[in-house]
Amino acid sequence: MAFTSAETRLRGSIDFSAYYETLCALQDSCPFREVVSGARKGRVVVNADRLALSDWHPLLKALQINKSLDYIAFRRYRRRKPTQEERQLWTRCKFGVRGSHPAIAKREVTTKLCRAIADCLTVTSNLTSLELEDISLKIDNVQTLSNGMTRNSSVRTFSLKYCQLGDRCLEVLSKGIRNCCNLVTVDFSGCCLTWKGAKTVAELIKFQSTQRHSQAWKDSLRQKEPNLDKMGGLRRITLCGNLLLGDKGACLLAEALEDDLWLKALDLQQCGISNKGARQLLACLGYKTNLSVLDIRLNPLIDATVRNSILLAVTEDSQAEEAFPWLDLAQEPETLSTSAPTRISVPAKKQRNVSYRGPLRTQYRKRPANGNRSIVTMIGSETTTGATISANTSGTSLYQSTDAKQVNELSQMEAFHREIQRLRVSIELCKDSLAKEIQGRAEAEARIVELEVENSRLKSELMKSYQVEHGQPGQASNGKTVLDDESTLEAVETAIKKFHAFVDLLKANELDHLTQ
Structure with a gap:
């Protein structure tokens, strides 16, 4: 791919559609019609499922230097039910079929998209709305977008x-x-x-x-009234x-x-x-x-x-x-299935009886591209005249039965998804209850241990105080006998001496009859 000049890039930052078409011409590819028509109005809304790998490079190169767009949206529609127009488009076009894997599903494309958006957020002052829908983002992609949002002042x-x-x-x-x-x-x-x-x-x-x-608070200083809105x-x-x-x-x-x-x-x-x-x-x-x-x-x-x-x-x-x-x-x-393509029915058109002749590959090439294929009965080589069947009769009845079967399957899948979501909510509630119960039990057991330790400590202190106050007969708090304590013996001796002095005093006063 040839390099663009500085003047072209300078104009490309203002005129997105012209620069995008220039980049597509340089790599010999066709510009995406939706991008060009929307860019002229200042809006880029892209169905990311429809872009091939080669279509992303000019789009991202034009996006990362743009300063004129005010609305950017990249969307995927795999998670919702498609409209009738999208069904017809998927049926008639080879790209965007639900059974294929679009380029946006690759991590390389997603990373480049986030970098281009971050660069655009850095340089633009006109962008007011940014939307990414149903695009799987990794943590490094989110970090890139976060850095771009930090440097932006217009979104x-x-x-x-x-x-x-x-x-x-x-x-x-x-x-x-x-x-x-x-x-x-x-x-x-x-x-x-x-x-x-x-x-x-x-x-x-x-x-x-x-x-x-x-x-x-700053706005309320000097008797001002702040405007909250x-x-x-x-x-x-x-x-x-x-x-x-x-x-x-x-x-x-x-x-x-x-x-x-x-x-x-x-x-x-x-x-x-x-x-x-x-x-x-x-x-x-x-x-x-x-x-x-x-x-x-x-x-x-x-x-x-x-x-x-x-x-x-x-x-x-x-x-x-x-x-x-x-x-x-x-x-x-x-969620649309991506493992196997699903047949999509389109209202049948009135067709005349068609007879297919020639080699098998020629017959296949002549068949209609949409879902209303005529039912052809190939008879043996001995007869070729009875090989036509009306598409309005057998084809319509076949696809009516297919529609009824598809509606039934969709209703069953919806009920199944709702049941799964209900069970997920119930499981999450049960997990929260279990976590609370485990935490409560742990706190209760810890409290029980604390109370047991406190109880044993109080019992030991009570026994010690009881021994100090009352003590066992002939025992002191330190385990020795009372007679081994010198202070106790001196007190007893002093008490006996005082008693004898009191008795002598009574005898001296002729009151010795009181002692008998």
């Missing part, structure tokens, strides 16, 4: 839906976005987060709240689809929201929350009036009364609702 919406981050990657990412005052909305839906991820989000909320309180920082956090978040994660988020005055919306659909976590969130709403959206729908473990109480408490501020609207009810994503 307001950041979404990593279904990117399978995990708790560790979210912790790395939070260190990069905690100081981004320009960032308003983050979306971590379906990122495999547990209560540890919720703890990271709670720490992020507390960190920004502390910074905002300091800024509000104009302060930068997060206003909406979306954590939908993280089934392992649970009550513990909800309690951590509720604790973080108690002292926060800026967060407006928190979305917790399908997060495995029960009545315990919902009541903690409801108690938080008692003295937090700025939160206008707290979405806990699609959590079947929450009673209707508790859910309605929360929804009623947060829907009072209609003005905030306009700025931060409620999300649509999330649908459970369907």
Whole structure:
């Protein structure tokens, strides 16, 4: 590939589509139509499953120096049910078929994509929205994005839906976005987060709240009134689809929201929350009036009364609702199989009777590319006239039965996935209960040992004090007899002498009859 001139690169930072087409021409490839048409409007929305390995190089080279785009989105659609148009496209085109492995699934492409986005975040001041959907990111990719977000001052919406981050990657990412005052909305839906991820989000909320309180204190000096709405920082956090978040994660988020005055919306659909976590969130709403959206729908473990109480408490501020609207009810994503391609039916078109003649490879080449293939009955070499069958009759009936079978299989798979998710939530709850029980038992056993030691010590001290005060007959506390003690003998001798002197005194006074 030939190198581009400095002047071309300078123009490419302003005109994305022209530079992208130039890079494609240099490597003798065709520009991607969706990229070119969207770039002219300042938006690049790419279906990553449809890009081949050779298509990524010019796209990433043009992206990493760009300064003009305001919206960048790379999405994969393997986790949701495809639309009718996408089904027809997958059926007629060889690329993007569900049975193939797209280039975005390779770690090399993912790493280059994250580096290009980080470079773009460093140089641009117009980008306001960045979305990565259903792209598997490793911890080094997340670190790259975090470094890019740290150096950016224009992105307001950041979404990593279904990117399978995990708790560790979210912790790395939070260190990069905690100081981004320009960032308003983050979306971590379906990122495999547990209560540890919720703890990271709670720490992020507390960190920004502390910074905002300091800024509000500075603005309140000299009888000024701080404007809380104009302060930068997060206003909406979306954590939908993280089934392992649970009550513990909800309690951590509720604790973080108690002292926060800026967060407006928190979305917790399908997060495995029960009545315990919902009541903690409801108690938080008692003295937090700025939160206008707290979405806990699609959590079947929450009673209707508790859910309605929360929804009623947060829907009072209609003005905030306009700025931060409620999300649509999330649908459970369907994981499309990549091991074997699935037949997709397309509405049958009216066709006339077709007779295939010639060699077998010629017949195969003449067949329609879509799913409405005519059923051909090849008769022996002695007859060739009865080799035609109507496609509207037998073909349609065959695919109707195939559609019914496919719908049945999809419904069974949905029920199976729901059951697996329910069991995962139950297992996680049981693990939390077991951990609490083990901790409680350990504390109880330690307390028992302490009490036994204290009891034995008190018994020994009591015996020693009893021996000192009363003692055994003829024994002292040190184990020697009383007669061996000189001070005791002197005291006894002195007492006897005093007694004899008293008797002599009585006799001298003629009172000796008292001694008898």
